[in-house]
Every structure is written in structure tokens, then in C-alpha cells.
Amino acid sequence: MIKVQNVSKSFGNTDAVDNISFEVRAEENLILLGPSGCGKTTTLKMINSLIKPSAGTILINGKDVMQQPSAILRRSIGYVLQNNGLFPHYTVAQNIAIVPQLLRWEKKRIQKRVSELLEKLHLSAIYLHAYPHELSGGQQQRVGLARALAADPPVLLMDEPFGALDNVTRSKIHDEFKALDELKRKTIIMVTHDVQEAFELGHHICLMDKGVIVQDGVPSELLFRPASTFVKEFLKEQRLQLEFRSIQLADLWDWLPIGNNQSKINMLSADTDLWTSLERLTFNEIEIMYVVHHQKNEFKAVGFEQLMSAFYQYKKNMPHE
């Protein structure tokens, strides 16, 4: 869907982005992850021509973005900014309607679309005619997302979309984000420096440093097969949590004790991740949980200790590291 080929960007003598290539398939979430100044935002902005590459090509659906009029191109790409960038002199409704208006949609169609989005993003209709400064940070960010989605563009670019939110609001919006049907049909490139966010929302992560892509892969690849010490270091602090999140009970299946409880109480599916399972144990203050593997039609009975020992067994048997 989106192909970035040998793209470089230099500002004066410094290379912000140095000969990077990656590809995003349709309906995939790609995360550009990295410390500040690594070139991830520059990369994102080159995709909708906010920044012109010094070299290389960027193709969306096989069409070179540089060959299209920038304004027209951008109307077909949703864009969410860190500080939402809502127009302070427009109401919520007007803000959401910006791109449809630029595309000269009919008034009725715009209205319908605006109220539809408001509902999907759990914003009350009383905010339609409110101004952005009257909303909370979380609400503003939702309006920002609604604005990006308004004309139903196939591609969505998000620049640290949840960076300005507090932790509680952020995890709430993360959940909504994952649940939103409309987003599942989008090809999304998101920039973040937040490792957890990247692992939670990304199908696929490009970890960048000093203008180059250090590693490009699915979350567990970065975790268990880091391409360099930089990758290891970058993930170090949240490593345990990340590992717990990226390992599913199915991965540990062989090391878990067999159980045969047929009742539906405390039953988990094998595609649940380890983190959620542990959460479930501690949260509900139970000793033993039952897990069902639908494909294999097998049952296991696990407690905290069984899960942990299975995890260590799994790690020991990892091919690398």
C-alpha cells in the first residue's frame, strides 16, 4: 500500500533521514518508534509531502506522492497531530468538517458524517457547537482523530497522537482506538517514542535511530531477536512487561500443566497474552485458572507459579539471545 524507497532528507549539513526503506501493507498499523531526533516525524511528514524528501521515492498505491499536487494528495490522507492542531476559531463540527468541505461535499452529507463520527468516538452531540478550548485534552484528541477520519481516507498518519495525554486518558483512548471499526480498515503509520504504545498498537514496528531504521519487524521480533544492542537498550526498561504482553499462552502451551475443568468459570482462551493472564490472576485473587486451546481442543490448569516457570522454559528455548 505504502512504499518508502531509499528516502533521505537532509537539513543543511545534517541528515535527518538517511536512506530508509520500508513498506506498509493495507490495513496494517506501522509504528515509527525511536528517541527524539531520530527522524521518525520527518519520515512521517514526507509521506504527505509536508516535508519534501531530498532523495528517494514514496509510493502510495503505486503512485509517487511527489508527482501529485500536494493539497489534493493530503485530502486523501488523514493526519493527527500531537497537540491536536484543532482550529481554535472553529467549532467541533466545523473542525471535523474541514476536509469534507475542501472536497466540496454536500452540506447534508457533511452533517451526517460529523454526527456519525461523534457517536463512534463517544463524544456527546452537545459538543457539536463547542469550541476546542471548552473540551478536555482527551476530548480534543478524539475530535482531532474524527477530523482526520472525516473524509474516510484510506491512509492515516499519526504524529505522537496520544503524547500530550495523561496515562489514564491515554490507556482509555488506546482501548477505544483498538476497538474502533473504522480504524481497522485503515492503513496507519503512527509515530511515537513510547515503547508500550508501540507494542500495544503496532502490527509492525520500525525502530529508528539517527536517521536510519535499526530494526523493522513485528513486536516479538524486536523483543526476542534484537538486531543490535541499541534495540536491546531501547526496550530494556519495559522489557519484562513487553515480553509478558507479546507472549500468548499458546506459546507456552507445552510447559503448562494439563487440566480438565469443563466448567466455564475462570476460563481463558489460549490467545490471551501472558500479561493479561497474570493480571486476571492477581485481580480476581484466584489460585488456578483454566485455559482452553480451541484449535488443539486441549485444556490446561495454571496458577501464578506455573505461568512463570513456563515463561522461563520458553525463554530458555529461544533460538537467539
Added chain:
Amino acid sequence: MNEQQQTLLNFMWQQSDKLLVQTLQHIGLTFISLFAAVLVGLPLGILIARKKELSGAVLGVAGILQTIPSIALLGFMIPLLGIGAKPAIVALFLYALLPIIRNTYTGITSVDIAVKEAAVAMGMSKWQALFKVELPLAMSIILAGIRTATVINVGVATLASYIAAGGLGEFIFGGISLNNTNMILAGAIPAALLALLFDFLLSRVQKFTFKKVGTAMKMTPVVLLLLGALYFIPSAYGSRLTAGFTPEFMGRQDGNIGLQSKYGLNIHTVVISDAVMYKAAYENQLDIISGYSTDGRLKAYNLLVLQDDKGIFPPYYAAPIVSNKALKQFPQLEKTLNLLSNKINDSIMTDLNYRVDYLHQAPEQVAKDFLIAANLWKPKNNGNAGVVRIGSKIFGEQYILANIYSMLINGYTNYGVATKTGLGGTKICFDALVNDQIDLYPEYTGTGLLAILQAPQKSIDSLIGNKDITYHYVKKEFQRRYAIKWLEPIGFNNTYALMMRQKQAQNLRIKTISDLKHYLENN
């Protein structure tokens, strides 16, 4: 003038026609220039907000324009644009530019970068981003700039009367010259009220919520144009010849008032500063001017003095006037000042003035040359027995006289001298003397009689025409009322006079003021 003490309201009521015209002119001048400044300043501000490398140069030039003193700027305009509304509007326009350009620039550059980026990223074109996002968000800062410019313009527009563009300055500067406080206030109060009013109205516009920004943007040019058009209402009349009179002349019995009452002269008149009047006459922009008979530019510009055949201009013999206090403090002062008694006649004075006004020689040099030629020159004593403070009004002749007196005191006494030259007009000079800010300045008998004493019409009629009687009358009255002494006259008579270009006067066969009146009536 009326000898009774008039109240301000009386004066304004009597002069309500003029006041209305001046106010309309004032508003007109302010807003025509403001409109032009918005038309130019707004796009320039937008341009430099886009191309920041130009901002230094543009803001620098506009800033320099702003620092040029208003009078000087008006002066620069005259050779380029002549006199009247055009140069005044251009000068006001230049003053209004800086706040408008600067605030447009600041307004646009201070729009949140995220918002600007969002506008572009949503797929707005440059112009869409400008009109839908940048300008509306910058509007309140831009309006603040327009507001500043308006208040500046209302103030500076008072100076437009120096170059015959009208406005409330006519009353203000007329009043200063004529020692008429009511007249000053009749101009100054409306001007201040206009400034306050427009400031208030614009502050309301500024507070409009975002929803109304669009309306405000569309209304502004219309309102500016309408207000600007006010300027043209009063000037919808005219005659074949145009007269340019100083604000002082306009209000004097021995000036325009006498011309109207005694001669019945009715001519299209503009008010103008004497600094530019002669040149304007020379350049055919004015036909008749109110000059001084010893002015050097008379000679330089080939102007003809029209005979005052009905005798409305009293003699204007110049003499130093000194406070009694100073005469007591400096015993040698009177004798020293009287050294100049009867030493300068009309033609000598005209020549000295010519050297200063037209040849642009320094008044000090001209004064020294004269004293040497008259065998009065003595080198400086560097005395330290107190300092004599000499004042002068703001034209060449007074500068020369002040310098002559200064050199005489330095040479013949052991007093020091401080000069305070260029005091704006009769009122300022005289008030300075009365309030012990200066010790002496050169004054003219006619001015003393009419502008300062404001003698009753009866005494004026009986005095006018005889220089000695006039001199003795003002000497007696000044001593009685103000404890100020008129020393002996210097010799020349710098009277008011109407003048025309020689050539035009010949063509039209005009020699006297009565001829002028006949010509105006028959053409």
C-alpha cells in the same frame, strides 16, 4: 477679537460651522490614509510573515519612517506632492504603516504552529490556509495595530493644517499663534475625543468573537472608505484664485477677519504654515498668501506685496520686550539692547532674512556679519555675572535678532547668554516671558496690540496707521498689565501683507487689495 471673555462653549457654538468642517476633514484625513495603509500594510505584513528574510528590511524601513518627526515628513512631501490633502494623506499613510505591518506580521507568525501545520496537512492551499486560518486567528492582533495607527493618525492629522490640508489643527495652531485658549481647546478637545472614540469603537470590534471575524473583515474597508469620504464633503467649493493664510492670520483682526469685514474679500482659502507658504505660492499652488513684508523669500520668489489701500494692517515695528525683573537683575541690559535701536531698516532686514531663509546661511553668521558691518561687533567677554535668557519665535528673522542680541550681550556686558529659540508662536513666547522662563524676546507692536492686548476695536481704529502712537500704547499697556518693558524699536516694520506672484499680479492687473477684490467679483 472679541474683548469680552468668551467661554469655550460660546466659542465653539459661534464657530460651529468651521468646527464641523474641520472635524469632518480630520476624520476624513485619518481614515483615507488609514484605508490606504491597511491596503498596503496588510499584504506587506502577510508577505513578510511568509518570507521572513524580508521582514528585517520591511519593518526597518517602516520603523525609520515612523521616527521622522511629523513636521519634517510633511515638509519632505511638499516638493514631491505640493500642498493640500495629498501630501498630508501620504504622510499619515506612512505613519500608519508600521503598526499595521508589524501587527499583521506578529499576528500571523504567532498563530500556533500546530494549527498552521494542521491546515496544510488537511489539504488547504496556501490561500485557503491564509484566509480560513491565519488571518482569522491573527485578526485581533491586526486590529490592535489598526487601532494604534488610528490613534496615531488622529494625533498627527492635527499637523495637516500646516500644509493646507485642513483638520482640527487649524484651530489648535491658530489658537497658539493668537494667544486664544478657547480656540486651542476648540480644536484640541474634539481631536482628543475623536481619538478616544475611535479607540473605543475599535476595541469593541477587536473583542468580537471568532464567529464575527468574517463580518468584521468585510466591514472594515467599507467603514474606512465611508469615513474617509467625509474629507471631500467640505471641499466641494472653490474660486478661481486660492489663498493660503497662516492659522494666525486666519483669526486676526488685522488678517482674514479684517480682509472680510473691511474689504469684503471673499476668496477660497486654505490654512497653511508660513514655513511652506512662500514656496507654495512660487510653485503656483497658491495665488495669494499672507506674508511678512520683510520676509527674505519675498525677494527670492519674486512676490509682489499688494497695497493695503484701506489700512487694515497696523504697523509692526520690532522691539525687544524685557521683563522688569530682568532689567533690575541686569542693569546693563537695557543700554546694551538699545544699541540696536534704529539700526535695521526694512531693506536691511529683508536682506538678512533672505540670507537665512533662502540662501540657508546660519543665523549666527548672518548676525555676526551684520554687527561687524555696523561696527557693533565685540568679541565675547565670557562674563559670569548671571545668565540672560533670550527667546525667539520660530522663523528666521527672530533667530537672527536673537543671535544679534546674544552677541551684543556677550560683547558689551559680563553676563552670560542662554537662547531659547524656536518657541512655537506668539502665545508660547509671551507666556514664557510672563512666567519667567525667558527674560526677553523680540516682539512687534502690531502683534502686541492685537494678539496680546486684544485691544478693543475702537482703540485699534484710532491707533492703526500711526506707528508712534501704536508703540506708545502697547508700551504703556504692557508695563501696566504685565510689568514688561518695550525697549526702543529696532527700526524696521515687519507688517502683514498680502502677496502674489509678480507675473500673475501683472497679468491680472492687481496692485492693491481692492483690485484683488474687484477681480474676484468680476471673474
